[in-house]
Amino acid sequence: MNGGPSGFHNAPVTRAFVISSALFTVFFGIQGRSTKLGLSYLDIFGKFRLWKLIVSVFAFSSTPELMFGLYLLYYFRVFERQIGSNKYSVFILFSVTASLLFEILAIAFLKDPAVNLVTSGPYGLIFASFVPFFFDIPVSTRFRVFGVHFSDKSFIYLAGLQLLLSSWKRSVLPGICGILCGSLYHLNVFCIRKAKFPELIASFFSRLSLPTMGSLPAAPTRNIAGSVPSFTAQQVERNYPSPMLSTTEPTEDSIATLVSMGFDRNSARQALVHARNDVTAATNILLEAQAH
Numbered sequence: 001m002n003g004g005p006s007g008f009h010n011a012p013v014t015r016a017f018v019i020s021s022a023l024f025t026v027f028f029g030i031q032g033r034s035t036k037l038g039l040s041y042l043d044i045f046g047k048f049r050l051w052k053l054i055v056s057v058f059a060f061s062s063t064p065e066l067m068f069g070l071y072l073l074y075y076f077r078v079f080e081r082q083i084g085s086n087k088y089s090v091f092i093l094f095s096v097t098a099s100l101l102f103e104i105l106a107i108a109f110l111k112d113p114a115v116n117l118v119t120s121g122p123y124g125l126i127f128a129s130f131v132p133f134f135f136d137i138p139v140s141t142r143f144r145v146f147g148v149h150f151s152d153k154s155f156i157y158l159a160g161l162q163l164l165l166s167s168w169k170r171s172v173l174p175g176i177c178g179i180l181c182g183s184l185y186h187l188n189v190f191c192i193r194k195a196k197f198p199e200l201i202a203s204f205f206s207r208l209s210l211p212t213m214g215s216l217p218a219a220p221t222r223n224i225a226g227s228v229p230s231f232t233a234q235q236v237e238r239n240y241p242s243p244m245l246s247t248t249e250p251t252e253d254s255i256a257t258l259v260s261m262g263f264d265r266n267s268a269r270q271a272l273v274h275a276r277n278d279v280t281a282a283t284n285i286l287l288e289a290q291a292h
Helices: 012-030 041-045 050-055 063-075 077-083 085-110 123-136 154-164 169-186 189-194 199-208 231-239 252-260 265-274 279-291
Strands: 142-145 148-151
Touching (some): 012 063, 012 077, 012 085, 012 199, 063 077, 063 154, 077 085, 085 169, 085 189, 085 199, 123 154, 154 169, 169 189, 252 265, 265 279
């Protein structure tokens, strides 16, 4: 399973966050201060270190954590494509802020004298993303290896498990806090799922981030009644004219599968109509339309 079209097409906020996380990690790594990252009881309730709170949101404390963390952040860009950059920005802010508060409460409760009780990195955002990944991303492929059942989602779970156990209890704690935040968002606490930032947020991150090699031209991800159809939807309609006879309406599971790959909902529906609800054929139609 992949996160849809390669690159950060329709995911400018994710791109900015991934770049920021990589730069912070490399900066502290070059200075040899990676081992000093993380949060402890003294950092919060002793000598209050605001810079550690900020850095802990972005910088990983080791190279393996950076590799698995950036891979998961890159994959989860699919959620920004699904709900839009404005709502995804709210999801990031909620996940990061709430998980940080939960971590502080846990540190206050444990009162562990360890130098760094909580490891550094965007664990809150990453593990909060596993909640919608579990509930909203359908399984498209199942297979067995030596009698053990796997799916195309298994590799993402394994990468998450590796990251969760990378620093043992120092990484388990922020991981649990992240899952808790993702659950609160999924339950729509305080109607958080309806909140979104102004349109200028997405425009700001689109201009702030450097162009990504291999990214497709920017195109709207939704097709609202009365608005201009997306680029992909136009290509699908052009290459595969609507059939004269009425066809069966595509199932929600089929549409969700294509949307999880990064295609917008309207284009996915049109492709499924032309492919007679065959997901594989619809995928080929969408990829062919993007190639034009």
